[in-house]
Amino acid sequence: MSEPQITPITMPKWGLSMVEGKVIEWLVEENSEIAVGDEIMDIETEKIANTFEALDGGTLRRKVANADETLGVGALLGVLASADTSEADIDGFITAFQANYVPPEVSEEGETGPAYEWIETADYKIRYLRMGEGDKNIVLIHGFGGDLDLWLFTQEPLAAKATVYALDLPGHGQSTKAVRDGSVTALAEIVVKFMDAVGIDHAHLVGHSLGGAVALQTALAHSGKVDALSLLAPASLGQSINGEYISGFIAAESRREIKPLLQQLVGDPGLVNRNFIDGILKFKRLDGVTEALTTIAAGFVDGNTQTVDLRDALAGLSISVRVIWGSADRIIPADHALELPANVAVDVLDGRGHLVMLEAASEVNKLLQS
Amino acid sequence: MARKILYQDAINEALDQEMARDENVVIMGEDVVGGMGTGGEMDAWGGVLGVTKGLYGKYGDRIMDSPISESALVGAAVGAAATGMRPVCELMFIDFMGVCFDQIYNQAAKFRYMFGGKATTPVVIRTMYGAGFRAAAQHSQCLYNIFTHVPGLKVVMPSTPYDAKGLLIQAIRDDDPVIFCEHKALYATEGDVPEESYVIPFGEANIVREGDDITIVALGRMVLYAGQVAEKLSTEGISCEIIDPRTTSPFDEDTVLESVENTGRLVIVDESSPRCNVATDISSLVAQKGFSTLKAPIEMVTAPHTPVPFSGALEDLYIPSPERIETAVRKVAAYGG
Numbered sequence: 044m045s046e047p048q049i050t051p052i053t054m055p056k057w058g059l060s061m062v063e064g065k066v067i068e069w070l071v072e073e074n075s076e077i078a079v080g081d082e083i084m085d086i087e088t089e090k091i092a093n094t095f096e097a098l099d100g101g102t103l104r105r106k107v108a109n110a111d112e113t114l115g116v117g118a119l120l121g122v123l124a125s126a127d128t129s130e131a132d133i134d135g136f137i138t139a140f141q142a143n144y145v146p147p148e149v150s151e152e153g154e155t156g157p158a159y160e161w162i163e164t165a166d167y168k169i170r171y172l173r174m175g176e177g178d179k180n181i182v183l184i185h186g187f188g189g190d191l192d193l194w195l196f197t198q199e200p201l202a203a204k205a206t207v208y209a210l211d212l213p214g215h216g217q218s219t220k221a222v223r224d225g226s227v228t229a230l231a232e233i234v235v236k237f238m239d240a241v242g243i244d245h246a247h248l249v250g251h252s253l254g255g256a257v258a259l260q261t262a263l264a265h266s267g268k269v270d271a272l273s274l275l276a277p278a279s280l281g282q283s284i285n286g287e288y289i290s291g292f293i294a295a296e297s298r299r300e301i302k303p304l305l306q307q308l309v310g311d312p313g314l315v316n317r318n319f320i321d322g323i324l325k326f327k328r329l330d331g332v333t334e335a336l337t338t339i340a341a342g343f344v345d346g347n348t349q350t351v352d353l354r355d356a357l358a359g360l361s362i363s364v365r366v367i368w369g370s371a372d373r374i375i376p377a378d379h380a381l382e383l384p385a386n387v388a389v390d391v392l393d394g395r396g397h398l399v400m401l402e403a404a405s406e407v408n409k410l411l412q413s
Numbered sequence: 414m415a416r417k418i419l420y421q422d423a424i425n426e427a428l429d430q431e432m433a434r435d436e437n438v439v440i441m442g443e444d445v446v447g448g449m450g451t452g453g454e455m456d457a458w459g460g461v462l463g464v465t466k467g468l469y470g471k472y473g474d475r476i477m478d479s480p481i482s483e484s485a486l487v488g489a490a491v492g493a494a495a496t497g498m499r500p501v502c503e504l505m506f507i508d509f510m511g512v513c514f515d516q517i518y519n520q521a522a523k524f525r526y527m528f529g530g531k532a533t534t535p536v537v538i539r540t541m542y543g544a545g546f547r548a549a550a551q552h553s554q555c556l557y558n559i560f561t562h563v564p565g566l567k568v569v570m571p572s573t574p575y576d577a578k579g580l581l582i583q584a585i586r587d588d589d590p591v592i593f594c595e596h597k598a599l600y601a602t603e604g605d606v607p608e609e610s611y612v613i614p615f616g617e618a619n620i621v622r623e624g625d626d627i628t629i630v631a632l633g634r635m636v637l638y639a640g641q642v643a644e645k646l647s648t649e650g651i652s653c654e655i656i657d658p659r660t661t662s663p664f665d666e667d668t669v670l671e672s673v674e675n676t677g678r679l680v681i682v683d684e685s686s687p688r689c690n691v692a693t694d695i696s697s698l699v700a701q702k703g704f705s706t707l708k709a710p711i712e713m714v715t716a717p718h719t720p721v722p723f724s725g726a727l728e729d730l731y732i733p734s735p736e737r738i739e740t741a742v743r744k745v746a747a748y749g750g
Contacts, residue, residue, distance in 0.1 A: 220609070297617045299667065317623050328579060328611040 049136045050099045050123040054108075056116040057088055057196050057404065062147045064088050065113040066120070069106055077103055077123065080405070084108075084120065090195060090322070092314040096405050102126055105133055115146030159217065162240035169237055170217040171210040175202025179270075180243045183209040184234060186252025186278075188292050188336060190216030190326065193251065196404035201411060205247075210237055212254070214335025221331055225339035227253070227279065227351045231260035235268060247271040249411060251400060252375065253278050253343060259353050262360060271363040273411050276372050276397050278343055279353040281379035286347040288374055293336045298324060310371040310396040349375075358384035367410055369395030369402065416608060421464045421600040423574035424539075427581035428465065428501060430610045432472050435499060438585055440465060440476040441486055442503030442539075461505060462541075462600055487513040487538065491521040491590070494536035499585055507542040507556045507594060521590040522565030533588040537581070542570075543596040543634060543684060544732050550720035553728075555633075555685035560592040561661040561694070567615055568662040570594040572636035574604040576659055579613035586612065596634040616663035620672075624654035627742055628672040628679045630695055631655060635682040635714075635733060642738045651746055661691050669695060670703045677708035678745045682738055687715040709748035712741040 054064050067085035071077060077097045084095045101123030108120040119140050122133055162169050172191055181201055183194045191198075191209035201207045211218040212230055223229075234257060238246060247270045250258030255277020262269035278284065288307055295301040298320055305320060306312035326332060343351045357364060365388045368377040374397040380389050390410055395403045418426070432438045445465045459466025469476050479486035483504055490502035504510060510517065517538065524532045544553040560568045567589055571577040577595070584591040621636060622643055631639035636657045643653035654672050658665055673679050679699055683692035692713040699711060714733045722728045 296614050298620070317620060325575075325607070325611070328613060329607065330610040330612075 048101075048125060049128060049133065050101055051119055051136075051140055052083070052097070052099070052103075052121040052123060054114050054116050054118045054120055055086070055095055057090075057093060061088050061116060063113055063115045066108045066110055067092060068110045069121075070094070071103055073103055073106055075103055077101060087316060089318050090192070091319045091401055092316055093196070093401065093404060099123055104128065105137070107137060115144075118144060118146065162237060164233065164236045164240065166223055167213045167219040167233065169210055169213070169219075169233070169240075171208055171237070171241070172198065173206065173208050173241070174198050175204070175206045177202075177205035179205040180246035181205045181207045182234065182238065182243075182246045182248050183207065184248060184250040184254030184258050185209070185212065185215065186250075186254045186276075187289065187339060188215070188323070188326075189251070189254075192216070192322070193398070193401065195401075197249075197400050197408060197411070200408045204412070206243075208237075208241060208243075208246075210234075212257070212339075214332065214339055216326070220329060220335050222335040222338045224342075225335070226342040227256045227260050228264070229342075230257045230339075231264055234258070234261045235265055238268060244268065245270050247273070249273040249275070250277060251275040252397065253339070255279070256343060256351055256353065259357070260351075262362065263353065263356050266360075266362075269362060271365075272360070273365045273367065275367050275399050275407065276369065276375055276377075277366065277379075278349055278375060279351045280357075280366070280383070281354065281376070282348055282352070283376055283379075284344055284347060284349050285374045286344060289340050289344050293333060293340060295327070301327075307373045308396055308398045309402050310369060310394045311402070314402060354383075357387055360386065364388070365390070365410065367392065367399060367407055369397060369399040371395060372397045372399075416606060417603050418574055418606050419600065420571075420574045420577050420595075420602050420604070421462060423578040423604075423606050424464050424581055424595065425459075425466065425468070426606070427578045427585070427610075428468060429471065431499075431582055431585045432468065432475060434610070435585075436475075437497065438475070438499045438501065439493070440468065440472075440501050440503070441479050441490055442477075443479055443481055443486070443505050445503055446476055446478045460503060462597075464595075464600070465503075483509050483513040484516060488516040488520070490536050490538070491516050491534060494521070494534045494590070495524060495532055499535045499537075501537040501539060501585060504538050504540040506552045507540040508551050508554050510540070510556065510559070517560070517566070517590070517592075518563045522563050525589065526565060534590045535585075535588045537584045537587075537591045537593055539581075539593045539595065541597050542594050543598060544716070544721045544728055545598050545634075547723075547725055547728065549723040553721035555683075555690075555716070557592070557594045557632075557661060558683075558685055558690045558694075561691060562689075565590070566662060567591045567660065568594065569615065569660050570596070570633045571659065572596075572599065572631075572633055572657050574602065574606045576613060576619065576657075578606055579611050580615075580659065582610055583612040583615060587615070594633070598634050599637075602637070613659070615660045616665050617659065618665035618668040619657045619659055620668065621655040621657050622653065624652035624676070626652045626676055626678065627654070627746055628669070628676045629653050629655045629682060629738070629742065630669055630679070631657060631682040632661070632691055633684065635684055635738075638733065638735045638738055639682055641735045642742060645735075645739065646742060651742070653742065658691075658695075664694075666698055666702070669699065670706075673699055673703045674706045677706055678748070679707070680712045680714065680738070680741045680745055682714045682733055684716055684733055686718050687713065688718060690715060709745045712745045714738050714741045
């Protein structure tokens with residue numbers, strides 16, 4: 044061993060508004076070897092619980108944070124050090140770290156949330172969030188019943204090297220609720236109108252679920268505007284879909300009704316916390332949402348069957364296309380990722396559910412940037 | 414959701430949006446415009462605490478000042494509702510219901526039942542309750558439990574601006590008579606409220622805070638006090654779950670029973686006097702349907718069985734305080750352990 048090295052493991056910052064996280068449990072033992080990307084801890088945030096994956100490798104010499112403890116972003120969770128580092132050196136490191144640590148304050152910006160903006164088309168007011176300054180443009184398109192906040196673990200990391208836009212589709216989030224035409228084709232036209240309104244000629248489109256179908260349709264109808272496609276558990280690549288989820292989501296009025304449905308969105312149902320459920324219920328209670336969701340669902344689903352099939356058109360695309368799926372997806376089965384044309388890069392993430400960009404944020408972010 | 418507004422402005426916004434949406438929505442009450450006999454153009458008051466301020470200018474005669482006769486104004490509202498209007502009338506203080514109770518419990522509450530479902534009574538009666546304003550025994554009571562007792566009435570008591578707007582819109586669209594109870598001390602509280610219209614269904618309790626050791630069911634203003642206590646005790650490792658029923662009729666039994674199933678310990682905080690109140694009702698529910706899950710006797714924190722005192726010092730002692738809630742929680746937490 045060369046000279047001893049001590050590396051802190053600190054509370055990650057997942058998304059703009061995160062100032063603290065609660066340790067649910069450690070997933071590794073003291074003195075075990077950790078490799079980069081290993082799952083080391085479950086952490087609960089305001090939005091959803093998530094698994095923290097190691098950013099550095101080494102021997103976990105000390106657990107500093109305990110289960111159920113709520114700590115600020117950047118707080119010391121544990122210490123990685125080589126086996127020959129003395130206990131005294133580790134103690135000294137911890138003492139020095141804690142003496143210098145300043146927890147983030149809940150800023151004014153944190154209280155009022157991110158700086159959302161709006162554009163207006165003939166029929167819709169569309170909310171969006173823009174981050175980053177890079178030359179490349181990325182547009183994030185959420186799925187059925189979602190909103191731009193579902194990209195909270197995605198948008199900021201991508202914004203390090205690109206200008207990243209996340210929008211609320213019509214009928215969703217804080218965009219206009221009254222949906223005239225909920226078809227995938229019509230929603231793709233909204234994406235193009237959105238790109239025109241914010242002044243971008245072309246972009247890498249990242250779409251989740253229904254948003255994946257919308258991204259793909261946009262690329263097919265407007266080939267010059269789409270640089271690349273990343274489709275996360277997309278609709279339109281196969282027939283089957285969990286129709287009970289769709290109809291249940293539209294009909295659900297109470298926490299008791301919606302919780303078991305939302306738990307189907309993730310591989311680990313424990314990740315769905317009270318804040319996540321409350322956020323969905325608050326959206327669903329808004330006037331016009333039930334009608335909007337009904338209209339949009341009718342545009343791509345009939346019972347347990349998808350009515351939009353863009354699978355065959357994939358092979359004709361000359362841009363880079365990547366498909367990412369969670370193997371435990373209970374909404375749209377991951378076998379739709381099988382036997383796709385050779386021009387499509389496919390990654391199926393083991394044990395992850397439908398909300399793959401939340402449940403496997405760092406893996407998905409790496410793939411989106413590769 | 415980023416916008417924060419006051420509880421009273423959330424109520425005003427709900428009234429405004431429903432009046433804009435449905436021309437059958439009208440408002441009537443004492444001083445809801447500018448005081449009986451004034452033109453109302455100045456819109457000087459908008460109710461004793463300014464909750465309806467600004468609506469007269471927008472909706473004119475659809476907002477009406479009534480004489481100081483609760484029996485007349487509530488009776489007129491109930492009758493108008495039976496003809497298809499959606500009146501929101503204001504019974505300024507819940508303490509005044511004595512003079513118009515026949516209109517409420519014997520008329521409004523009975524129409525749908527006695528006419529075999531052929532008649533509905535979509536009336537909302539907004540009313541202020543609660544102690545703490547040095548307003549003495551006739552203007553400070555928590556009488557929501559009396560309405561909760563009457564079949565045919567729905568009783569709502571929002572604790573946050575978000576709940577106030579969503580529950581009031583639901584109340585106005587509901588076809589049954591709704592008693593909408595607003596705690597005076599909550600009007601100046603602030604919270605996130607969407608600008609769009611939304612409804613919160615009745616009979617859906619809010620889990621304000623999740624916890625594993627003790628369930629606290631709190632009503633109205635007491636939800637805020639329970640939150641302070643839970644925050645303090647969390648630093649000692651005592652984890653409280655706080656449930657706000659939001660509506661006492663209909664009542665969300667399942668959420669309370671499921672929570673007690675998990676914690677085994679229950680504290681109920683109800684600002685009203687202790688006999689035959691909502692706390693005793695919830696207590697009997699859990700004793701009956703959740704007895705085997707209990708690990709400790711149920712504790713109730715309420716006002717004493719006296720009129721609300723005029724003396725400020727005594728009134729402060731009368732209202733359930735965070736300190737009394739904390740004592741009760743500690744007692745239940747320590748039981749058997």
